[in-house]
Amino acid sequence: xxxxxxxxxxxxxxxxxxxxxxxxxxxxxxxxxxxxxxxxxxxxxxxxxxxxxxxxxxxxxxxxxxxxxxxxxxxxxxxxxxxxxxxxxxxxxxxxxxxxxxxxxxxxxxxxxxxxxxxxxxxxxxxxxxxxxxxxxxxxxxxxxxxxxxxxxxxxxxxxxxxxxxxxxxxxxxxxxxxxxxxxxxxxxxxxxxxxxxxxxxxxxxxxxxxxxxxxx
Numbered sequence: 775x776x777x778x779x780x781x782x783x784x785x786x787x788x789x790x791x792x793x794x795x796x797x798x799x800x801x802x803x804x805x806x807x808x809x810x811x812x813x814x815x816x817x818x819x820x821x822x823x824x825x826x827x828x829x830x831x832x833x834x835x836x837x838x839x840x841x842x843x844x845x846x847x848x849x850x851x852x853x854x855x856x857x858x859x860x861x862x863x864x865x866x867x868x869x870x871x872x873x874x875x876x877x878x879x880x881x882x883x884x885x886x887x888x889x890x891x892x893x894x895x896x897x898x899x900x901x902x903x904x905x906x907x908x909x910x911x912x913x914x915x916x917x918x919x920x921x922x923x924x925x926x927x928x929x930x931x932x933x934x935x936x937x938x939x940x941x942x943x944x945x946x947x948x949x950x951x952x953x954x955x956x957x958x959x960x961x962x963x964x965x966x967x968x969x970x971x972x973x974x975x976x977x978x979x980x981x982x983x984x985x986x987x988x989x990x991x
Contacts, residue, residue, distance in 0.1 A: 797829040800975070801915065805882070808969055808979045809911045814881040817905070819870045819898075820888020824850030827863045838880075839865040840873060871897045875905045886915045890952040895959050903965045906982050912966055916953055916976040 805811055811833040818826050821839030823846055831837045841847050850865050868874055870885075871894060883902050892898045902912055953976065960968070966980030 793829065797826075800977075801826070801830060801886075802833060804972075804975075804977055804979070805884075805911075805913060809882060811882070815879065816882045816884065817875070817880045818884045818886065819902070820885060820891065821850060821865065822846045822888075824853050824863070824865065826884070826886050828853065828857060828859075831859060831862045837863045838875075839863065840868050840870065841865065842867065842869050871901055873901055873905060877904055878907045879905050880910060881907055882911050882913065884913045884915070889914055890916060890956050895956065896963070899963055899965050903982060908982060910982050911969075912980040912982070914956075914960065914978040914980075916956070 802811065811830070813835045815836045815838070816830075816834045817838045817840060819840045821827060821841045822843075824839055827837045827839055827850075839850060841850065844867065847865055847867055854860055854863055854865070866874060870888070870892060883906050889895060889898065899912075906912060960971075960978055965983055967983050969979045969981055971978045
């Protein structure tokens with residue numbers, strides 16, 4: 775297996791120069807170009823094993839991760855304990871369509887390779903709108919290299935560990951189809967004003983629009 779794959783986070787990767795550079799170039803620089811991480815309260819929706827938190831928490835005031843998978847939450851909390859950063863990061867078990875957070879709580883919300891899992895992106899965006907502060911920013915990342923990993927690496931995500939040579943191709947086709955639908959939705963949604971979209975990198979940033987959710991949209 776390529777030791778630089780991004781399937782599973784392991785303690786120590788947060789110090790690896792290759793990973794540090796990737797997360798700074800792909801996430802931090804893009805976010806800082808449009809907003810401000812310093813002093814921000816950030817929500818990572820679909821936080822998985824916590825990798826984004828472990829690379830970016832040092833830039834923010836408080837980091838929250840939201841994840842529906844108990845297995846992933848267990849991994850994230852274990853990694854957090856081993857890194858001794860419990861005071862900076864909180865992980866919550868919840869669905870992205872109905873979160874446990876109060877209205878207007880976050881300065882920044884991030885979907886990192888997670889929004890395409892939503893069966894109802896309109897509802898997911900409504901919830902993000904509710905818990906984002908006025909003027910807050912919503913970032914969507916769908917990293918294209920996710921489509922280029924080899925099937926052996928992707929097989930490691932299968933809980934039974936079975937070999938499936940068709941998994942990579944099928945996964946990519948599903949992912950590409952969902953990305954096409956997601957792009958169409960993001961262009962048409964009305965809750966947020968699109969500030970920027972970088973097509974090659976599949977990343978978007980939106981600012982919360984100012985109107986009531988009771989309006990017909």
